[in-house]
């Protein structure tokens with residue numbers, strides 16, 4: 098126990114994060130369950146409206162700040178970055194451990210807020226509701242999120258320095274795995290954008306206590322200023338959530354197509370382009386908030402610009418499968434699910450970026466469906482895909498491939514059933530964040546709740562068979578998928594300092610034509 | 624068929640002069656999304672089936688770098704062109720739905736949002752709560768203010784949404800095309816009863832509307848008249864009345880016009896400009912006038928009284944005032 102709590106081994110810290118985030122994800126999921134049960138009927142009957150508002154707020158805060166943002170970087174990134182670079186650890190191992198403690202402290206503060214009575218501002222903390230009108234625990238929650246942000250700044254700095262300084266001999270920038278490129282781009286956003294969120298949240302806390310007139314119009318402040326600050330962080334934050342997921346997919350598809358990535362340079366450059374452009378589009382959340390007409394037009398235009406590099410990714414993933422040898426394993430099912438759902442999610446994002454369309458759809462269920470398609474459909478698929486792909490490396494065991502495939506398909510079906518109806522609820526004009534709704538929306542809401550039960554099964558299953566594999570799984574061997582990449586050249590799980598002898602890199606990272614053939618179950622046949 | 628059509632109707636029946644244009648854009652972009660998504664899905668199925676791992680196809684066959692560059696760049700160009708078209712379409716339509724029409728026939732309604740209800744004041748002085756009666760076929764110009772948090776005025780059937788932000792006076796408009804009752808909902812989360820912050824927009828045939836208007840036994844005077852009385856009571860005319868023009872700018876014909884400020888910039892005299900000028904006169908100083916002359920009326924007039932003053936100044940605009 099003590100050796101875990103004082104460890105500076107990046108692999109152990111990654112597992113600490115995995116454990117913590119799984120708890121948060123479970124909590125967020127339980128909150129979502131109550132929300133979906135409440136919404137199964139039109140009236141507000143299971144819980145009061147007041148409770149409902151607290152439920153969706155905490156669901157959002159926990160999922161966004163304590164799961165989606167840290168998930169892939171702090172678990173898979175932490176575990177894999179040094180391995181992929183051929184390094185013994187991250188550049189600052191103790192900072193890495195500190196970031197986990199800060200993260201836990203932030204989580205505990207937020208949980209305290211929840212137990213003390215909750216928070217009802219929505220994860221967006223819009224003013225002047227949060228500064229003046231809400232009588233829930235805004236300050237506590239804001240401090241919790243502040244700490245979570247601080248911890249991700251630590252992680253971002255650590256990743257950037259590690260990528261610059263600790264690459265194995267011969268590992269030039271253009272030989273970096275695409276996952277590393279995406280982590281690098283993500284870290285840049287983490288370091289540059291998070292301080293703005295931190296500052297904004299502190300200002301909210303100060304405004305709440307002292308009423309000095311920053312955001313509250315009663316005392317001369319501007320609620321729109323808050324929205325600018327908030328989205329200046331939170332739009333880039335959506336890329337913090339999705340870029341690492343894209344990076345995972347860019348590893349899975351080459352491996353299970355036994356092919357080099359199509360357009361490596363394009364995929365790597367698009368990560369950076371997304372990171373940069375992502376800073377320039379925040380105003381697309383404010384088209385009807387009263388920003389100037391000119392600003393709206395510019396933000397709409399730039400939002401379309403950011404979609405070009407996203408399109409490059411999709412094109413390149415498909416290109417990689419072209420002339421490939423496609424092997425439909427569990428991770429690959431997740432990867433393909435990601436590609437499909439990211440396309441739908443990104444496409445609906447484009448609809449929202451169209452000014453005239455957003456006037457109708459803003460703040461309706463359509464927006465809810467849009468971002469859940471990308472974050473639950475896309476990002477979570479990538480997370481699970483990555484978890485399954487690297488599980489044999491991390492645990493040293495093979496999980497049940499059959500159950501893996503079943504769970505992946507259940508998740509896909511559950512997802513579609515839960516969120517496709519919400520697009521229609523939005524186009525039909527149902528505002529989001531409502532505890533009750535007029536009866537004409539009953540049918541689609543019910544469908545969505547039914548889908549959510551299937552989705553829940555899909556989440557529980559991997560928990561079961563992955564844990565079971567720890568006991569009953571066959572040993573994985575060093576490289577069960579026959580993957581390239583330095584992490585597969587060491588044992589599973591890797592020893593404390595990763596490599597018996599420091600690896601030397603002499604070639605590009607995806608030499609699949611010459612990679613060893615897979616040794617996992619089913620490798621020989623299809 | 625109706626059973627199927629009901630829950631899956633994509634957009635609520637269109638009921639305003641602009642909803643048709645918006646719907647066209649919506650269907651266009653949905654068609655693009657649908658086509659692209661289907662294309663990607665189809666491509667994946669074909670690739671998975673045709674290239675599946677099997678004896679004789681155990682490794683990929685790689686790609687020719689020249690092909691990669693050509694197709695990637697071609698793809699970027701293609702998406703960029705499609706996106707540019709979508710952007711333009713969205714922006715042009717937006718321009719059309721945002722530009723507030725003017726003219727003698729415009730009906731001005733003051734809307735106040737307050738947790739968790741909507742109230743309306745007609746030019747005649749008549750007030751109503753949670754119901755807004757308007758005639759079909761006439762432009763209704765809304766002047767929206769909030770007494771507490773941010774709300775959002777959303778009528779799905781009109782494809783109209785405008786956030787109502789405390790501290791600002793926003794303008795929005797619609798022209799209803801068909802009599803009927805349409806839902807108005809608050810779209811911006813505003814606290815406990817946000818879900819119930821709904822009202823009805825009742826659109827009536829013009830003659831029915833006239834009848835409705837005449838029926839009102841509300842003793843309150845018309846807004847502009849009440850505003851004028853207040854204007855006199857506060858003695859605003861001491862400076863703003865015509866013969867004393869040198870101390871303060873005239874207010875006739877002001878509403879909806881651009882105003883040149885002392886620093887050379889120009890602002891539009893819309894609702895919010897008027898409100899700001901009453902509460903914080905020195906925020907914008909009109910060219911050729913002195914700052915520090917007009918006292919602030921913050922604390923002296925409440926939100927309701929502000930609406931009256933603004934309604935009065937609006938009534939001073941001549942008929943062809945440009946839109947705010």
Ligand code: HEM
Pocket residue numbers: 221335336338339381382400401403404407442443444445446447449450451455458459460464467468471472476
């Ligand atoms: C092609 C790329 C994308 C475009 C053009 C796009 C566009 C938009 C637009 C215009 C909105 C505002 C809608 C409104 O409030 O009316 C929005 C909301 C949102 N998007 Fe996206 N989006 C894209 C990708 C993403 C990605 C990758 C994520 C997450 C990983 C994401 C997450 C969100 C979230 C969380 C919101 C709503 C936030 C809230 O109000 O609570 N989007 N998106």
Ligand SMILES: [Cu+2]
Pocket residue numbers: 331332335378379381382
């Ligand atoms: Cu955004």
